[in-house]
Amino acid sequence: DSGVTQTPKHLITATGQRVTLRCSPRSGDLSVYWYQQSLDQGLQFLIQYYNGEERAKGNILERFSAQQFPDLHSELNLSSLELGDSALYFCASSEQGYTIYFGEGSWLTVV
Amino acid sequence: AQKVTQAQTEISVVEKEDVTLDCVYETRDTTYYLFWYKQPPSGELVFLIRRNSFDEQNEISGRYSWNFQKSTSSFNFTITASQVVDSAVYFCALSEASNFGNEKLTFGTGTRLTIIP
Numbered sequence: 001d002s003g004v005t006q007t008p009k010h011l012i013t014a015t016g017q018r019v020t021l022r023c024s025p026r027s028g029d030l031s032v033y034w035y036q037q038s039l040d041q042g043l044q045f046l047i048q049y050y051n052g053e054e055r056a057k058g059n060i061l062e063r064f065s066a067q068q069f070p071d072l073h074s075e076l077n078l079s080s081l082e083l084g085d086s087a088l089y090f091c092a093s094s095e096q097g098y099t100i101y102f103g104e105g106s107w108l109t110v111v
Numbered sequence: 112a113q114k115v116t117q118a119q120t121e122i123s124v125v126e127k128e129d130v131t132l133d134c135v136y137e138t139r140d141t142t143y144y145l146f147w148y149k150q151p152p153s154g155e156l157v158f159l160i161r162r163n164s165f166d167e168q169n170e171i172s173g174r175y176s177w178n179f180q181k182s183t184s185s186f187n188f189t190i191t192a193s194q195v196v197d198s199a200v201y202f203c204a205l206s207e208a209s210n211f212g213n214e215k216l217t218f219g220t221g222t223r224l225t226i227i228p
Contacts, residue, residue, distance in 0.1 A: 002158070033215065043202065043218040056215050088154060100206070100216060102148070102156035 003027065004103035006091050012109045018079040021106045025072055025093030031055070032074040033100065034066055038087040049074060081110045113138045115205050117219035124193055125227045132188045132222045134203030140164075145179065145186045146204040146216065156202070162186065190224075198226045 045058035
């Protein structure tokens with residue numbers, strides 16, 4: 001158990017819909033990351049937050065947004081979903097400058 | 112730009128054999144971190160090791176060992192006396208440390224390891 005908690009574990013939704021993925025980082029970790037794993041793109045970095053502020057942005061679509069709340073949990077919002085958004089979405093956390101630990105992921109299927 | 116190459120897409124070995132997974136990286140930074148993660152069939156990403164660019168000592172943890180060679184930009188992973196539970200996809204990853212606080216990982220494409228009983 002990495003200590004990073006993600007919900008939901010599985011989600012099936014229709015095209016055009018909006019979903020929210022939630023992440024609780026390990027106790028004490030200020031950095032939260034979101035990654036997407038798909039068959040064609042592999043593991044891709046989406047976005048990083050540090051103590052509530054956006055720190056780095058990767059290949060995140062404009063239809064996707066994220067935030068980190070004062071209690072350090074984070075949410076990834078995916079809107080206007082397309083079939084190609086079906087993927088495993090990982091949240092990860094780290095103490096600044098140290099190892100990045102991943103949650104178990106949220107499996108998103110868009111039908 | 113950073114890049115991680117795992118040229119071995121799939122490897123199958125018979126149980127108890129040794130197996131080495133290759134990882135070659137590219138970076139312009141002098142300070143960086145290298146990682147290996149394991150992804151079993153259940154899907155989670157399990158941290159195995161983190162190594163900084165100034166520490167070229169090889170590391171051994173039980174049946175796992177890692178060979179870091181800066182001269183060839185490689186960070187290879189060896190499993191000794193493989194077991195069926197080692198069957199998984201293994202990812203090598205690289206993190207820049209030049210901007211403290213920005214530790215996003217660049218992953219390789221992974222190597223699917225199958226241990227045949």
